[in-house]
Amino acid sequence: MAWPDLFHRGALLSRLSHHHVAVFLLTFFSYSLLHASRKTFSNVKVSISKQWTPTALNRSVEPVEIWSRNHLFPGAEEATLFLGTLDTLFLFSYAVGLFISGIVGDRLNLRCVLSFGMCSSALVVFVFGTVTEWLHFYNKWLYCCLWIVNGLLQSTGWPCVVAVMGNWFGKAGRGVVFGLWSACASVGNILGACLASSVLQYGYEYAFLVTAAVQFAGGIVIFFGLLVSPEEIGLPGIEAEENFEEDSHRPLISGAENEDEYEANYSIQEGSTVTPIQAISFHQACCLPGVIPYSLAYACLKLVNYSFFFWLPFYLSNNFGWKEAEADKLSIWYDVGGIIGGTLQGFISDVLQKRAPVLALSLLLAIVSLVGYSRSPNDKSINALLMAVTGFFIGGPSNMISSAISADLGRQELIQGSSEALATVTGIVDGTGSIGAAVGQYLVSLIQDNLGWMWVFYFFILMTSCTVLFISPLIVRETCSLVQRRQARVLSE
Amino acid sequence: MSPRGPCSPSIPLPWAAALLLALGVERDLAQPEICVHCPGSVRNLSEVASYCKHTPELKLRARCCLNQEGAILGLDLQNCSLKDPGPNFSQAHTAVIIDLQANPLKDDLANAFRGFTQLQTLILPQDVNCPGGINAWNVVTSYPNYQTCQGQRDFCNSTGDTEICPENGSCVPDGPGLLQCICVDGFHGYKCMRQGSFSLLMFFGILGSTTLSISILLWGTQRRKAKAS
Numbered sequence: 137m138a139w140p141d142l143f144h145r146g147a148l149l150s151r152l153s154h155h156h157v158a159v160f161l162l163t164f165f166s167y168s169l170l171h172a173s174r175k176t177f178s179n180v181k182v183s184i185s186k187q188w189t190p191t192a193l194n195r196s197v198e199p200v201e202i203w204s205r206n207h208l209f210p211g212a213e214e215a216t217l218f219l220g221t222l223d224t225l226f227l228f229s230y231a232v233g234l235f236i237s238g239i240v241g242d243r244l245n246l247r248c249v250l251s252f253g254m255c256s257s258a259l260v261v262f263v264f265g266t267v268t269e270w271l272h273f274y275n276k277w278l279y280c281c282l283w284i285v286n287g288l289l290q291s292t293g294w295p296c297v298v299a300v301m302g303n304w305f306g307k308a309g310r311g312v313v314f315g316l317w318s319a320c321a322s323v324g325n326i327l328g329a330c331l332a333s334s335v336l337q338y339g340y341e342y343a344f345l346v347t348a349a350v351q352f353a354g355g356i357v358i359f360f361g362l363l364v365s366p367e368e369i370g371l372p373g374i375e376a377e378e379n380f381e382e383d384s385h386r387p388l389i390s391g392a393e394n395e396d397e398y399e400a401n402y403s404i405q406e407g408s409t410v411t412p413i414q415a416i417s418f419h420q421a422c423c424l425p426g427v428i429p430y431s432l433a434y435a436c437l438k439l440v441n442y443s444f445f446f447w448l449p450f451y452l453s454n455n456f457g458w459k460e461a462e463a464d465k466l467s468i469w470y471d472v473g474g475i476i477g478g479t480l481q482g483f484i485s486d487v488l489q490k491r492a493p494v495l496a497l498s499l500l501l502a503i504v505s506l507v508g509y510s511r512s513p514n515d516k517s518i519n520a521l522l523m524a525v526t527g528f529f530i531g532g533p534s535n536m537i538s539s540a541i542s543a544d545l546g547r548q549e550l551i552q553g554s555s556e557a558l559a560t561v562t563g564i565v566d567g568t569g570s571i572g573a574a575v576g577q578y579l580v581s582l583i584q585d586n587l588g589w590m591w592v593f594y595f596f597i598l599m600t601s602c603t604v605l606f607i608s609p610l611i612v613r614e615t616c617s618l619v620q621r622r623q624a625r626v627l628s629e
Numbered sequence: 630m631s632p633r634g635p636c637s638p639s640i641p642l643p644w645a646a647a648l649l650l651a652l653g654v655e656r657d658l659a660q661p662e663i664c665v666h667c668p669g670s671v672r673n674l675s676e677v678a679s680y681c682k683h684t685p686e687l688k689l690r691a692r693c694c695l696n697q698e699g700a701i702l703g704l705d706l707q708n709c710s711l712k713d714p715g716p717n718f719s720q721a722h723t724a725v726i727i728d729l730q731a732n733p734l735k736d737d738l739a740n741a742f743r744g745f746t747q748l749q750t751l752i753l754p755q756d757v758n759c760p761g762g763i764n765a766w767n768v769v770t771s772y773p774n775y776q777t778c779q780g781q782r783d784f785c786n787s788t789g790d791t792e793i794c795p796e797n798g799s800c801v802p803d804g805p806g807l808l809q810c811i812c813v814d815g816f817h818g819y820k821c822m823r824q825g826s827f828s829l830l831m832f833f834g835i836l837g838s839t840t841l842s843i844s845i846l847l848w849g850t851q852r853r854k855a856k857a858s
Contacts, residue, residue, distance in 0.1 A: 155851060158847065158850070158851050162847075183822060186820055186822060187819060187822070191795050191820060193795065197794065197798070197810050198803060198807070198808070198810065199809055199810075199811075202798075202812065202819065202820065202821065203795065203798070203810065203820060205819060206819065335827060337823070337824040337825060338823060338824070338825055338827035339818060339822065339823040339827070342827045345827075346832070349832070349833070349836055350836065353836055353840040356840055356844060357840060357843050357844050357847060360845075360847055360848045360852060361843070361844060361847025361848060361851050362847075362851070362852075363851050363852060368855045369851075369854045370854070
């Protein structure tokens, strides 16, 4: 069965126009920039908490204007706590924002929503980090409000970019294209770290200024350069192209089994095919087959994945006593594993034309690798290797659910051609995931404080198992159809 | 209101400050307020007078000994009924010699001498301790009616503590027994955390032109043929 696929892939590559390349790069970098500004915040935390507090010495240091003018917090500990609160607020408002902006994105022009989101969130970041510092106006409530607004505005990014990518890249090559593309978050992290560290010496406000200005510029470029879908310039859409293909290239998530349930929906939309494209409601999007199981699964998986992002450097320096800068560097290997995992598993799922079995296998191996990682010896290279393996099996599926599978779900045949659901569905999946991640941040610190790191890993294993549990119906169904297809092929030969 | 000695001119402090600004040009002709803080002039036989006459460029004006630029090098406020040095006292921060004997001073002068880094001889009433304590001076001598504090020590070196200042701060003496932490070369801002200055013009110049060219390029190649939706 590999032959027709390879043949098909060649055809796919030849069909890629310069528009595809431009869309890939534009969406990739627009999300990278959004992620970069988030990373900036975590990289300047030390400088910010220094700026907000007086000098921590038991005697007074003269002159007071230089050393103890600012008294927003009495000490670094309180400031760190407040910064943690800002992170949590951001994650929750981001999660809520994802549900809303997906719906908005499907109803308005994706390009305008994305461009607006980038520019406005850049302005908020600019006010948060730069204006308050220039005016020497430090106020806790202002910071909280600005960061909540920033979370809401930032959330426009992901649903829009996934929707645009879903419009341009068909199901056939989606796994591998999206796997590669979902490296954008990691690239954004690296970009943010580089931007922040290169200007941090001038003052933390310039780190915010630079990332905000670059993000604003990105928003302008998106406005002038992004094509939301092939139809915009009169090219055939991907559905039209896929209709010419052999029936083995049916959509990956088949709603056939559920057709009775959704018949009412389907016929309503069928009736309105003549009218211009109409967005589906939030409720309809939730009822699409696969949306709820994948959302819940992603909530558990993103919890584990984000906990690794946030806590890995801390765990390494806490558990093994390694230096913070070294731990930061080492934790990149988790990202590397995630990128490779996402691309490779996306490729395999393209070949199989089923995603759930690949996910299931990867998640089962993830449990094994988590057990392995929790028993990692105090050796940096072995730890890095185990970390990359864990990233491969956890980051990989996580990237796949949030991008390729979201796009599959939003473009499944039940709603094909008759409605715009991509952004809404992506918003639901990623929003549920972000809620999981936000809760997870709190739970991990709680478990670590009371029970120790070993229990954190048990918690991760439990959550990964839950992920498998939530998508088990899909696994069973897709595995069955795989087996059936193979049998049919064997019989026909 | 800040407490003032009976000899002080009876204009309120804000007025004095305003006057100081308004008469800024004429001020180098007129004496600083602290020199006329109390009537009379430098006593002929006082230490300040002998210091002043020792160097030919210096001249005596009211209670002060001024150099050619008008900076106070000596101040003789003996017998002025001062309870505290008063708000104008910091004008004399360049002084090398100060005489405060025969005043009913209260014994908390430490902060009055902040910034008096040149001070080498201080004459105080008998019952008043040298500011900064005896460790801040090389020689402290008591006489029946007064005492002298001589030779200010560098407090940055004498504490023995190597880390007096926070990161990026360097210790400089700031008067008897006092020190301050100023930013080391190249650093500035709150807690001396900032280094160099960011070129906003260059950054926005480069970013703006890059954005413009990429936007034009992409508009030309991508969106020009797009249908208005």
